[in-house]
Amino acid sequence: QKHALHLIAGHKPETPDGKTLKLGANISSYKELEIALSSGAQGVGLFRTEFLYMDRSRFPKEEEQFEVYRDVAVRLDGAPLTIRTLDIGGDKQLDYFELPEEDNPFLGFRAIRISLERTDLFKTQLRAILRASHYGTVKVMYPLISSVDEVRAANAVMNEAKRELEREGKPFDKNLKIGVMIEVPAAVMIADLLAQEVDFFSIGTNDLVQFTLAVDRMNESIAHLYEPYHPSIIRMLKATVDAAKRHGTTVGVCGELAGDVKALPLWLGLDVDEISMSAHSILPVKERLLRTKQSDSRQLLPQLLECATSADIVAELMRFMANHD
Ligand code: PEP
Numbered sequence: 001q002k003h004a005l006h007l008i009a010g011h012k013p014e015t016p017d018g019k020t021l022k023l024g025a026n027i028s029s030y031k032e033l034e035i036a037l038s039s040g041a042q043g044v045g046l047f048r049t050e051f052l053y054m055d056r057s058r059f060p061k062e063e064e065q066f067e068v069y070r071d072v073a074v075r076l077d078g079a080p081l082t083i084r085t086l087d088i089g090g091d092k093q094l095d096y097f098e099l100p101e102e103d104n105p106f107l108g109f110r111a112i113r114i115s116l117e118r119t120d121l122f123k124t125q126l127r128a129i130l131r132a133s134h135y136g137t138v139k140v141m142y143p144l145i146s147s148v149d150e151v152r153a154a155n156a157v158m159n160e161a162k163r164e165l166e167r168e169g170k171p172f173d174k175n176l177k178i179g180v181m182i183e184v185p186a187a188v189m190i191a192d193l194l195a196q197e198v199d200f201f202s203i204g205t206n207d208l209v210q211f212t213l214a215v216d217r218m219n220e221s222i223a224h225l226y227e228p229y230h231p232s233i234i235r236m237l238k239a240t241v242d243a244a245k246r247h248g249t250t251v252g253v254c255g256e257l258a259g260d261v262k263a264l265p266l267w268l269g270l271d272v273d274e275i276s277m278s279a280h281s282i283l284p285v286k287e288r289l290l291r292t293k294q295s296d297s298r299q300l301l302p303q304l305l306e307c308a309t310s311a312d313i314v315a316e317l318m319r320f321m322a323n324h325d
């Protein structure tokens with residue numbers, strides 16, 4: 001039986017056979033938080049922090065960042081807030097921070113690569129996040145990770161930030177969870193190694209599709225080749241979730257694919273812990289979740305993994321939706 005969307009915002013995100021799938025919101029400002037909360041999001045699965053750095057003439061100070069992170073954490077009232085560290089570069093530029101001219105900016109100096117080069121900026125952000133963690137359930141997530149070395153280097157700066165705050169007597173959550181985005185094929189291939197370094201994974205399908213298929217996500221002339229349901233992507237998702245589960249690492253998805261209703265059996269079949277999406281997708285996805293059995297989705301998964309083309313995978317998912325409507 002179908003549910004009226006406005007009635008289910010407060011419903012538990014659970015399948016008829018008892019699988020809970022947390023539905024988080026992707027937000028990039030404090031304003032978007034209200035929309036997410038009224039849609040019944042179970043927290044924020046991806047807080048894009050770039051907006052704090054854009055639309056201004058200098059890097060935001062620790063205090064400015066801390067206040068924003070703290071306000072969001074407080075407003076969430078204990079629900080998790082996953083803050084992604086700065087993911088600048090690629091398509092996103094800062095007026096006051098000269099980045100090199102690059103032939104391939106998406107493969108260039110960006111995201112965690114900038115943070116690890118400019119550890120002064122990185123530590124400022126980590127200190128702000130740590131201080132906010134005292135006011136709610138905050139997690140931190142590093143973008144564009146492609147090696148264990150990067151995670152260790154990032155964690156070294158994190159530990160320095162913690163030691164400083166301890167010395168200064170500033171409180172923070174000692175159990176703050178640290179995760180990485182899985183959005184580069186290299187990270188998928190070493191997911192078992194990364195899983196031993198962090199508390200959680202969040203699969204970023206937007207970049208994972210771009211890099212796996214070698215299709216620029218911004219290039220309209222090849223937009224038809226940007227296929228999130230490509231068999232390689234389904235297999236990458238499976239490999240990532242398997243590695244996470246073997247090591248007891250929590251695994252979620254935060255790319256656009258998470259907000260596509262027809263992908264839901266995929267997440268249930270793979271048994272991910274959380275999906276995070278734009279606020280407007282939460283209720284339609286939850287409506288499906290409330291009447292989709294995980295057991296049916298688990299049966300579908302091997303068929304999806306055998307499909308030879310994107311069209312076959314989409315057809316299987318559409319057939320599943322029609323049969324379980
Ligand atoms: C992603 O790459 O899937 C993602 C969630 O991050 P962004 O879209 O900000 O690159």
Ligand code: MG
Binds near residue numbers: 183204206
């Ligand atoms: Mg990304």
